[in-house]
Amino acid sequence: MAGSSRSWAEGVLRLLNRMNSFHTQGSSKPVCKQFCVGGQAVGVVQPRLLPLLRGYPEVFQMTNGHVELSDHLRTFEQRSTAMEQVLRDWRERGLFNCLNKWRNEEFPVMSRFCDPPLMNIERAAVAGLFGVKSYGVHVNGFVRHEDGRLSMWIGRRTPQKETYPGRLDNLVAGGISAGLGVKETLVKECEEEACIPESIAQNARPGGTISYTYEDDAGIFPECQFVYDLEVPADFRPEVGDGEVLEFYLWSLEQVKELLAGSEFKPNCAMVVLDFVIRHGLLHADNERHYHQLVEGLHREL
Structure with a gap:
């Protein structure tokens, strides 16, 4: 059978269910x-x-x-x-x-x-205690090779990060603070996290949003991430900026896609990559029978 293996799809669906746990049976939603x-x-x-x-x-x-x-x-x-x-x-x-x-x-x-x-x-x-939706920006940095293949820049979070230390992350990501716009936040985070100059960051193109609401011992977390794609030249190299990232890797899109089913990625960053994989045609309805569930899991509102 063509397409993703059943175990891969099951792993990704488990991830999406965790990130939408507020909507599942047994959550505190009814009360x-x-x-x-x-x-x-x-x-x-x-x-x-x-x-x-x-x-x-x-x-x-x-x-x-x-x-x-x-x-x-x-x-x-x-x-x-x-x-x-x-x-x-x-x-x-x-x-x-x-x-x-x-x-x-x-x-x-x-x-x-x-x-x-x-x-x-x-x-x-903002989120956990009062269940207020927070907003952020995530950037997929990628390279388009001469033969049409895509590679993606992936960051690894430092072991000192309070949340998800050592996990894989998108090239750039950050929350939208009061008084800042979406693209303004993107440019700021690009410079701070990956030393990407504004002249390059401004080339990022909007790819839509992902939304989810999860619940854990700390509370309820409704979040919406504005997703951007930033195509960079083959000779471009991001550099560690403010110390939140340990190092960056350039991996094939197929390699990155396979990692989504495990626990290597920070969960919402995995969702951003999954969205990229779907939008760029690596996954579609004819090669993944769970395609509809995967798409639906990326867009669950509170």
Whole structure:
């Protein structure tokens, strides 16, 4: 039978199921409450947080089965300040491990990416605690050889990284902080992580998005990644920049594709590569019978 082996497809489907675990049987989804700000649903709250939130009646209110930011917090600044005070209090009390990784980096909170932000929230708490969707940019760096073959630049995360140390990563990736645009974030991350100058980074072309929501002991994580493809010359070599990457490899697309079924990749980076493999025709409906499931698993909204 032509195409991917059954074991490869099963491995990749397991990955996609893990990254969409909030939608699977046994998750906390049926008992979670919507988190609303200014009358707009922006996240989800697990039942474990409800007793804590009731301790801040000036900030949170429970209405019609929802958790809402109090009506008297009407402005962007009021909401952002109130939320920061609550999170700093929780941090001082040592209530959540995620707050020990406080970055002093704010992420915008909105119902949809196209909407004006309703407030900002510390990055360490943006997803897990309040189930607010976070956004990032991932770049597939690739080389197109004279015979038409594609090779892909892959980074290996340093052993010192707090999350997924030593795992394989995309050429460049980063979260979109408050006040930054998508392409602006891409250019910044290219320079910081791989020493790619803006003159090259600006050539990156949008390839769509991937979306997923997973749940673990730390909370609920809805994420959307803007995917870009950056074709670089055969003699181009990325260089380690800010120390988040240990080294870079240039591997054939077939080799990279085979690695997706194992545990070498940071999971969401594997999804970005899978999306690239599908969009560039290495996988399609006639050579992979699970093609529809693979595509569907890359686009699961909260």
